[in-house]
Amino acid sequence: MTFRALERRIKSISPEASASIIDGCVVLKGKCKSYSQVLECGRLAARLHSDGVVNDLYVEGLESKPMYISSIKDEELEAKSFDVCIIGAGVVGCAIAREMSRYKLSTIVVEKEYDVGLRASSRNDGMIHPGIDLRPGQRKTYYNARGNRLYDQLSKDLGFDFVRNGSYVVFDKAWNWLLLPAFIFRRIFNPIDGIRFYSRKKLAKLQGSVASWQKGAMYLPSSGIVCPYQVTISLAENAYSNGVRFSLDTAVLGMQSKDGEITSISTNRGTFKACVVINAAGVYSDIIAQMAGDRFFTIHPRKGTEAILDKEAGYLTSSVVAKIPLGDVKNHTKGGGLVRTIDGNLLVGPSAEETIEREDDSTSSSIIASLFEKHSRTVPALTQRLDITYFSGTRASTYEEDFIVRKGRRVSNIVHAAGIQSPGLTASPAIAIDVCRLALEILRAQGINARPNDSFNPKNPQRIRPSRLDDEQRDALIQKDPAYGRIVCRCEEISEGEIRDALTRPLSVMNMDSVKRRCRVTMGRCQGGFCTPAAAQLISKQAGIPMSKVRKARGYLALCPVKEAQDENQEL
Ligand SMILES: Cc1cc2nc3c(=O)[nH]c(=O)nc-3n(C[C@H](O)[C@H](O)[C@H](O)COP(=O)(O)OP(=O)(O)OC[C@H]3O[C@@H](n4cnc5c(N)ncnc54)[C@H](O)[C@@H]3O)c2cc1C
Numbered sequence: 052m053t054f055r056a057l058e059r060r061i062k063s064i065s066p067e068a069s070a071s072i073i074d075g076c077v078v079l080k081g082k083c084k085s086y087s088q089v090l091e092c093g094r095l096a097a098r099l100h101s102d103g104v105v106n107d108l109y110v111e112g113l114e115s116k117p118m119y120i121s122s123i124k125d126e127e128l129e130a131k132s133f134d135v136c137i138i139g140a141g142v143v144g145c146a147i148a149r150e151m152s153r154y155k156l157s158t159i160v161v162e163k164e165y166d167v168g169l170r171a172s173s174r175n176d177g178m179i180h181p182g183i184d185l186r187p188g189q190r191k192t193y194y195n196a197r198g199n200r201l202y203d204q205l206s207k208d209l210g211f212d213f214v215r216n217g218s219y220v221v222f223d224k225a226w227n228w229l230l231l232p233a234f235i236f237r238r239i240f241n242p243i244d245g246i247r248f249y250s251r252k253k254l255a256k257l258q259g260s261v262a263s264w265q266k267g268a269m270y271l272p273s274s275g276i277v278c279p280y281q282v283t284i285s286l287a288e289n290a291y292s293n294g295v296r297f298s299l300d301t302a303v304l305g306m307q308s309k310d311g312e313i314t315s316i317s318t319n320r321g322t323f324k325a326c327v328v329i330n331a332a333g334v335y336s337d338i339i340a341q342m343a344g345d346r347f348f349t350i351h352p353r354k355g356t357e358a359i360l361d362k363e364a365g366y367l368t369s370s371v372v373a374k375i376p377l378g379d380v381k382n383h384t385k386g387g388g389l390v391r392t393i394d395g396n397l398l399v400g401p402s403a404e405e406t407i408e409r410e411d412d413s414t415s416s417s418i419i420a421s422l423f424e425k426h427s428r429t430v431p432a433l434t435q436r437l438d439i440t441y442f443s444g445t446r447a448s449t450y451e452e453d454f455i456v457r458k459g460r461r462v463s464n465i466v467h468a469a470g471i472q473s474p475g476l477t478a479s480p481a482i483a484i485d486v487c488r489l490a491l492e493i494l495r496a497q498g499i500n501a502r503p504n505d506s507f508n509p510k511n512p513q514r515i516r517p518s519r520l521d522d523e524q525r526d527a528l529i530q531k532d533p534a535y536g537r538i539v540c541r542c543e544e545i546s547e548g549e550i551r552d553a554l555t556r557p558l559s560v561m562n563m564d565s566v567k568r569r570c571r572v573t574m575g576r577c578q579g580g581f582c583t584p585a586a587a588q589l590i591s592k593q594a595g596i597p598m599s600k601v602r603k604a605r606g607y608l609a610l611c612p613v614k615e616a617q618d619e620n621q622e623l
Pocket residue numbers: 138139140141142143144161162163164167168169170171172173174175176177178179180301302303304331332333334335336354355356401443444445446471472473474475476477478
C-alpha cells in the first residue's frame with residue numbers, strides 16, 4: 052500500500068482522522084467514532100511497513116483507567132545510580148535480569164506491582180509453543196524457536212516443572228488434510244522440532260476424548276508446558292541471588308533526557324540514574340518509550356480469558372488439544388484449546404478481545420460459556436461442571452503484531468523488549484540473551500566494560516515437595532522436620548513446611564496470593580475455603596504481624612513487612 056492510499060482509506064474510515072509520516076513512522080491523529088475504527092486505522096497503517104505505527108486516534112468519552120500505582124511514597128531510590136535499570140518484572144524483565152546477573156554490574160529491576168510476574172506473565176496458558184502457527188520471518192517466530200529449545204536446561208537449572216507433553220492440532224474437516232504441504236513447507240522456514248500426522252484412527256487411540264468425527268491431527272512433540280508464575284518467580288529468585296536488586300511497588304512515572312540520552316528515572320520511590328534502561332513494561336511499554344522520548348510503536352491491549360477445571364477433568368487430555376486456528380487468524384490468536392497444566396488441571400481458552408483497558412482482569416460469564424461451547428465441539432465430554440475458577444490476562448500487541456527487541460531509535464541508552472504478546476513466555480529466555488547483549492554494547496560505548504560475574508550460580512535452591520516423594524523418603528523427611536508432615540492445604544497436599552519455605556525463599560513476599568503462587572496453597576478445588584486461616588496464621592508468624600494485618604494481596608511491601616501501603620483494602 053502507498054502512503055496516499057493509506058491516507059484515503061483512513062479518511063474513508065473517519066473523516067476526522069489523519070495520517071502523516073514522521074521520522075519514518077506512520078503517525079495517526081484525530082478522532083474516530085468507535086474503538087474498532089481506531090484499531091482498523093492502526094492495522095491499515097501497519098500495512099505500510101514503515102518503522103512503526105504511532106496511533107494517537109481517540110474516541111470522545113472513551114478513556115482507559117489510569118495505571119495502578121502503589122500508594123507507597125518514599126526516597127528509597129533517591130539519588131542512587133545503577134548500571135542497568137530494567138522496567139517491569141514480568142517473565143521478560145526477570146529473564147533479562149538473570150542474564151544481566153552473569154556480569155559484574157549494578158542492576159535494578161523496578162516493578163510497579165507488589166510482586167514479580169503479576170500481569171500477563173501469570174495470566175497465560177503456560178504453553179511452550181512449538182511455533183507452527185507463526186509466520187516465517189517474524190521476530191516472534193525466531194525467538195519462539197530459540198526460546199523453546201532453551202527450556203530443558205532452564206528448568207533443570209532453576210528447578211521449575213517442565214514437560215514436553217506435545218500438542219495435537221485437530222483437523223475437523225477432511226479438506227484440512229490439503230493443508231499438509233503448507234505445514235511441511237512452513238517447517239522449512241520455522242525451525243520446529245518434529246511434526247507427525249495422525250489418521251483419524253490413530254488420533255482416536257492416542258486422544259480418546261477427541262470427537263470421533265474429527266478427521267485426524269498434526270502432532271507437535273516440541274510443545275511443552277510450565278507453570279508461568281513458577282518460571283517468572285524462579286528467574287527472579289536466581290537473578291536476586293546473583294546480585295540483582297528488585298524494587299517492587301515502584302512505578303516509573305517519568306524520565307529526564309538530554310541530547311538523546313536518558314539521564315534519570317522518576318518513580319514513586321525517588322529519582323535515580325541508570326546508564327542503560329531496559330523497557331520490559333508489557334502493556335505499558337509504549338508509554339515507557341514515550342517517557343523516554345523514543346515512541347515508535349503503539350500497544351493495543353488484547354484480553355484473553357480462561358477457565359481452570361478441576362484435576363478431575365485432567366483425564367480429557369495429557370497434552371494440548373486445539374483446532375487449526377483458521378477462523379482465528381484475523382483475531383491474531385492461536386484460537387485456544389484445551390491445555391493440561393503442569394499441575395494436572397485443565398485450562399479452557401483463551402479468548403481474544405480487543406480492549407482499551409491495559410489492566411482489566413475481569414471475566415465475563417458469556418465469554419466463559421462461549422469457550423466451552425467452542426471447544427466442546429472438539430472434545431464433547433468437556434463440561435463447565437468441573438470449572439473451579441477463571442482468570443484473564445492482557446496481551447501487549449503492537450499493530451505490526453510482532454515483538455520489538457532492539458536499541459532505541461532516537462535514544463542512545465534504552466533497549467526495548469516491547470510488544471511481547473504470545474508466545475512471549477516461550478520466547479523470553481531467548482529475548483533475554485539478545486537484550487543483555489544490546490545492553491552490554493551500550494555500556495561498552497559509554498566506556499563500561501562489564502566483566503563476568505565469577506560467582507554467578509545458574510541454579511536455584513531445590514524446592515522440597517513431600518507429595519512427590521515415596522513413602523520411605525517422606526517418612527525420613529518428616530522425621531527430620533515434622534513441619535513437612537502437617538498438611539495445611541488438603542486439595543493440593545501442601546504442608547506447613549512448604550508454606551514456611553515459600554516465605555523464606557529469596558524474594559519472598561508476605562501476603563496470601565504471593566505465598567499461593569510460590570507453593571500452590573489454596574489453589575485446589577476448594578480455592579482456599581479450608582486452608583486460608585491456617586496459611587494466614589503462618590504468614591502472620593513469619594512476618595511478625597498480627598493476623599488482622601495479613602492481606603490477600605498487596606498491603607505489605609515485599610521484603611520489608613514493616614512498611615504498609617495505606618490505600619489498599621485487601622483484608623482477607
Ligand atoms: C491469555 C494469554 C495466554 C497466553 N498464553 C501464552 C502461552 O501459552 N505461551 C506463551 O509463550 N505466551 C503466552 N502468552 C503471552 C505471555 O503471557 C506474554 O508474552 C508474556 O507474559 C509477556 O511478558 P512481559 O514480561 O513482557 O509482560 P508482563 O508480564 O505484563 O510484565 C510487564 C511488567 O511491567 C510492569 N510495569 C508496567 N509499567 C510499569 C511502570 N511504569 N513501572 C514499573 N513497572 C511497570 C507491569 O506491572 C508488569 O509486571 C499469553 C498471554 C495471554 C494474555
